[in-house]
Amino acid sequence: MSRSVDIEFRLNGVVRRATVPPDMSALAMLRDVLGLSGTKYGCGEGECGACTILVDGASLNSCLLFAVDCDGREVTTIEGLASDGRAERLQRAFAEHGAVQCGFCTPGMVIQASRILAAHPHPDRATIQRGLEGNLCRCTGYKKIIDAVEAAGAGEP
Numbered sequence: 001m002s003r004s005v006d007i008e009f010r011l012n013g014v015v016r017r018a019t020v021p022p023d024m025s026a027l028a029m030l031r032d033v034l035g036l037s038g039t040k041y042g043c044g045e046g047e048c049g050a051c052t053i054l055v056d057g058a059s060l061n062s063c064l065l066f067a068v069d070c071d072g073r074e075v076t077t078i079e080g081l082a083s084d085g086r087a088e089r090l091q092r093a094f095a096e097h098g099a100v101q102c103g104f105c106t107p108g109m110v111i112q113a114s115r116i117l118a119a120h121p122h123p124d125r126a127t128i129q130r131g132l133e134g135n136l137c138r139c140t141g142y143k144k145i146i147d148a149v150e151a152a153g154a155g156e157p
Contacts, residue, residue: 003022005022006019007020008072009074012076012080022068025065026053026070026075027039027062027063027065029067030077036079039053042136049061049105049109050135050136052135053065053111054115084114087110089155097148098144099144099147099148101139105135105139116128117149117152122153123150129146
């Protein structure tokens with residue numbers, strides 16, 4: 001019999017509390033308990049990157065992270081990036097360069113791209129390609145996504 005655990009963490013800049021089963025994934029907590037549907041469920045095995053979030057600044061697959069592991073940490077989802085001025089340029093670049101097709105991978109891609117730009121403000125294409133390796137897209141063939149991240153790093157839309 002598993003009992004629920006009370007956790008507290010900073011989510012998108014706001015302190016949040018949740019009561020979760022110890023075996024619940026961070027993805028399930030975000031979507032089902034906290035109502036944030038931007039983070040997507042893709043493969044459930046950490047292979048596709050659709051569920052990418054930032055935890056203490058590191059990009060992680062929320063499907064592989066237990067919700068209880070968020071306790072005491074800083075968690076950023078795609079909803080949190082929406083209010084981040086730095087990410088606005090990235091989001092505009094994705095739209096401008098046609099990097100959004102069906103949109104399913106987009107939240108994870110934008111989260112990962114923001115992490116790339118935080119580490120490398122003006123990345124070259126090889127750095128972008130390496131940085132996006134854990135995020136899969138079935139629609140764009142990656143060129144448009146890489147173009148968008150490169151443009152955002154160059155300060156273009």
